[in-house]
Amino acid sequence: MLSIASHALARAGRATxxxxxxxxxxxxxxxxxADDNPPPAGPAAEPSALVLPTxxxxxxxxxxxxxDALHASPLLAHLSKEAPGSPIQLLVYHTVRPAHVDAKNVFxxxxxxATLGLSPVVxxxxxxxxxxxxxxxxxxxxxxxxxNLSRKEYLNSKAADATHGLGPxxxxxxxxxxxxxxxxxxxxxxxxxxxxxxxxYFGNAVSGAAPxxxxxxx
Amino acid sequence: MRKWAVALAALWMVMGSPPVSLGAEGVTLxxxxxxxxxxxxxxYLPKHIREFRNPFRSGGGFQTTNALQLGASFEExxxxxxxxxxxxxxxxxPTGTPAFGLLVAIHPSLKREDQQVIATAHYQVYDGGxxxxxxxxxxxxxxxxxxARGPDYLGNLSEQAITRALTEIVAQLRPTASKYPSQGEAAxxxxxxxxxxxxxxxxxxxxxxxxxxxxxxxHVVHDCASVDxxxxxxxxxxxxxxxxxxxxxxxxxxxxxxxxxxxxxxHAELAESVINVGFPxxxxxxxxxxxxxxxxxxxxxxxxxxxxxQFSAPIQPGASGGPVVDVRGNVLGVAVGTLNAxxxxxxxxxxxxxxxxxxxxxxxxxxxxxxxxxxxxSADAHAPGEVSIDEVLPAVVSIKCYQ
Numbered sequence: 001m002l003s004i005a006s007h008a009l010a011r012a013g014r015a016t017x018x019x020x021x022x023x024x025x026x027x028x029x030x031x032x033x034a035d036d037n038p039p040p041a042g043p044a045a046e047p048s049a050l051v052l053p054t055x056x057x058x059x060x061x062x063x064x065x066x067x068d069a070l071h072a073s074p075l076l077a078h079l080s081k082e083a084p085g086s087p088i089q090l091l092v093y094h095t096v097r098p099a100h101v102d103a104k105n106v107f108x109x110x111x112x113x114a115t116l117g118l119s120p121v122v123x124x125x126x127x128x129x130x131x132x133x134x135x136x137x138x139x140x141x142x143x144x145x146x147x148n149l150s151r152k153e154y155l156n157s158k159a160a161d162a163t164h165g166l167g168p169x170x171x172x173x174x175x176x177x178x179x180x181x182x183x184x185x186x187x188x189x190x191x192x193x194x195x196x197x198x199x200x201y202f203g204n205a206v207s208g209a210a211p212x213x214x215x216x217x218x
Numbered sequence: 219m220r221k222w223a224v225a226l227a228a229l230w231m232v233m234g235s236p237p238v239s240l241g242a243e244g245v246t247l248x249x250x251x252x253x254x255x256x257x258x259x260x261x262y263l264p265k266h267i268r269e270f271r272n273p274f275r276s277g278g279g280f281q282t283t284n285a286l287q288l289g290a291s292f293e294e295x296x297x298x299x300x301x302x303x304x305x306x307x308x309x310x311x312p313t314g315t316p317a318f319g320l321l322v323a324i325h326p327s328l329k330r331e332d333q334q335v336i337a338t339a340h341y342q343v344y345d346g347g348x349x350x351x352x353x354x355x356x357x358x359x360x361x362x363x364x365x366a367r368g369p370d371y372l373g374n375l376s377e378q379a380i381t382r383a384l385t386e387i388v389a390q391l392r393p394t395a396s397k398y399p400s401q402g403e404a405a406x407x408x409x410x411x412x413x414x415x416x417x418x419x420x421x422x423x424x425x426x427x428x429x430x431x432x433x434x435x436x437h438v439v440h441d442c443a444s445v446d447x448x449x450x451x452x453x454x455x456x457x458x459x460x461x462x463x464x465x466x467x468x469x470x471x472x473x474x475x476x477x478x479x480x481x482x483x484x485h486a487e488l489a490e491s492v493i494n495v496g497f498p499x500x501x502x503x504x505x506x507x508x509x510x511x512x513x514x515x516x517x518x519x520x521x522x523x524x525x526x527x528q529f530s531a532p533i534q535p536g537a538s539g540g541p542v543v544d545v546r547g548n549v550l551g552v553a554v555g556t557l558n559a560x561x562x563x564x565x566x567x568x569x570x571x572x573x574x575x576x577x578x579x580x581x582x583x584x585x586x587x588x589x590x591x592x593x594x595x596s597a598d599a600h601a602p603g604e605v606s607i608d609e610v611l612p613a614v615v616s617i618k619c620y621q
Contacts, residue, residue, distance in 0.1 A: 053524075054522050054524075056522050080522060082521060082522075083521050083522025084520050084521060084522060085519050085520025085521055085522040085523030085526070085574075086522030086523065086524075087464055087466070087523070087524070135463040135464050136436065136437060136463050136464065136466045137437055137440075137463075138436075138437075138440060138463040140463075194464065197462065197464050198464060200587075201464065201465065201524075201525065201580055201583060201584075202524045202525060
């Protein structure tokens with residue numbers, strides 16, 4: 001069911017415009033859920049004493065689901081879902097680059113239609129978890145971890161997809177990308193330079209709470 | 219209903235995406251010219267187009283990579299169109315571009331007019347030696363009710379405009395590798411390629427000293443191929459000599475002789491009167507400064523922000539980098555942002571005059587860090603000496619970033 005080839009990519013390269021699959025994926029997309037539970041005490045390995053200041057987390061459903069795993073790391077101890085004014089923002093999201101239309105997809109798609117949804121559609125594609133760190137809109141770090149996933153989707157399934165399109169195995173994979181990202185984050189020279197500049201101007205200031213709002217640059 | 223929609227989508231998936239059609243109305247491709255031709259082409263697209271991203275919606279489910287990273291998709295789409303005409307095509311970069319026979323600079327744009335969407339592509343063509351060969355404009359209209367190709371009809375409109383431009387170029391120049399051989403050291407400089415009629419970003423700044431150094435917001439001059447500063451009736455080119463994305467500050471060098479400059483004051487008081495001077499909405503308004511009044515309404519900015527205060531003098535897009543001054547003309551802060559009213563309106567909240575500026579004490583520290591000369595004003599908020607705004611205006615400049 002799940003074949004994983006996880007690696008960091010500097011930049012996405014190919015375009016695969018398959019409108020039908022795009023529409024199909026959009027139709028079964030789930031509405032995300034924000035989880036405000038405190039972080040678990042689990043480990044998140046990065047061999048560094050670096051502790052970043054307040055970092056605002058933004059993302060789609062799959063990205064926000066990783067809040068606890070990210071926040072458990074000392075590196076991101078000040079990660080917050082409610083700090084829209086922070087100059088440092090971490091954007092975490094999931095995308096799908098649809099696979100080429102192969103016989104398996106075509107057959108399962110036709111079978112699903114013919115059985116009015118009793119037979120599942122097998123969807124495969126290159127799933128990516130994106131991690132992008134910005135300072136006032138300028139990108140400091142970008143990492144993309146990919147895996148080729150295939151999963152079954154029933155056309156007549158009415159339940160919202162709590163896995164945000166990843167599937168159960170995909171959820172496990174998405175969580176596994178957190179440690180990869182934390183290692184990259186801890187060792188990135190641009191991130192260290194950003195942290196040093198923050199300390200220079202603001203010391204150890206971690207800003208307090210205020211009602212969440214949405215800033216925009218003018 | 220939903221399952222039928224999904225079923226329809228599944229069938230559509232089987233059909234796949236429509237092919238790119240070659241050629242354009244009113245333009246005939248030469249039949250004796252085999253396509254793709256062996257001439258190599260470099261394509262220049264402005265950076266703000268290449269890096270354009272779809273506004274990200276938090277918690278909105280997953281999307282395809284292309285739907286989010288529109289700029290990267292647009293780049294791929296442009297190269298995809300070029301591959302139908304040229305065997306070798308790649309993006310032009312200011313440094314490190316391989317040898318090319320032709321260079322095509324494309325400035326695409328989209329606008330709405332009378333319920334129509336209009337995609338245009340202005341293009342200029344140079345040979346590898348830097349000689350200008352031709353230029354032109356293409357235009358594609360989309361009206362409601364017209365057949366659209368998939369959800370990304372805007373991308374497809376632009377693709378059609380670019381395909382038409384390439385068709386015109388190939389039809390007129392009949393390029394081959396022998397006619398336009400690739401040249402190693404590119405003679406075409408980026409200054410020739412930028413769109414000087416339409417700034418990619420515009421903002422505000424102010425003179426810091428008599429040497430012509432200007433302070434503005436870093437995001438105003440980020441990734442510009444060229445920056446112009448307009449003050450009074452004069453205009454000069456500027457270069458960035460100090461920059462901090464964290465503070466959102468940048469210093470520009472102009473070598474202009476600036477008689478008027480502003481002083482900095484680093485102890486602002488809550489509720490004191492403030493004035494913002496800026497050049498907002500530069501595509502709509504005349505090139506004259508706008509002055510708004512308000513108060514310093516909070517010592518803190520948004521949750522998570524550092525070093526900012528809140529002020530109530532209204533600001534508009536283009537005011538970034540402008541000074542927030544006290545009644546004596548001393549700079550209390552630099553305007554860096556406002557609340558996104560349209561986003562908040564969706565949740566039933568209409569913010570009014572909630573704007574943010576970086577406090578002057580951080581500005582001073584930044585300037586000291588980069589050895590930039592500035593003058594401190596009186597720290598006393600109640601000191602006499604209210605000045606006329608006419609003394610402030612000549613020190614405030616309009617900044618235009620071109621790509």
